Amino acid sequence: AQSVSQHNHHVILSEAASLELGCNYSYGGTVNLFWYVQYPGQHLQLLLKYFSGDPLVKGIKGFEAEFIKSKFSFNLRKPSVQWSDTAEYFCAVTSGGYNKLIFGAGTRLAVHP
């Protein structure tokens, strides 16, 4: 069965630190990959997505993610975090009929000023 693993449940950083959140999935076929973000008290919103083409995708707010097929990974990065990046981040994957979006457990990021 498909699954998504996020390695860090809680991450604490100071402002201007670099961020990398790990995401690995288990599925051997063609996949679509997503990162969602949930700011405190707000809806889930899409941060970025990968369908095909350039494995390095740019998202909103300076985030990017790299799809490494050989490692089944789709790690999220940001060179310099801000206090406003404090949120919970979810990696998700769909495959096959594209009808089921499977989420990882989420990573809570806290950025201190």
Added chain:
Amino acid sequence: DGGITQSPKYLFRKEGQNVTLSCEQNLNHDAMYWYRQDPGQGLRLIYYSQIVNDFQKGDIAEGYSVSREKKESFPLTVTSAQKNPTAFYLCASRPPGQTNEKLFFGSGTQLSVL
């Protein structure tokens, strides 16, 4: 404004009681989803529906039921068989098409057991 509306925002259930969570969308989306969010476990798929009068079980369907009599509505019933119903429930819908473009999420319903 177009969007997904979930109600109520907070819901309390007594032991042995069935409760129904509402999800309505006016986006003309065919596909709709119910997820459950628990701390430390992320979102888990309960049920999903691709078209009216059709729905499939997700990963944790036991203790839940759904209906899809109208395109706009996808209510979720948490039955008394669900032994651990306390969670945050999110409804989502997807624009038509073959690929999973961004899901539109509702604002969620927090269900607690009295």
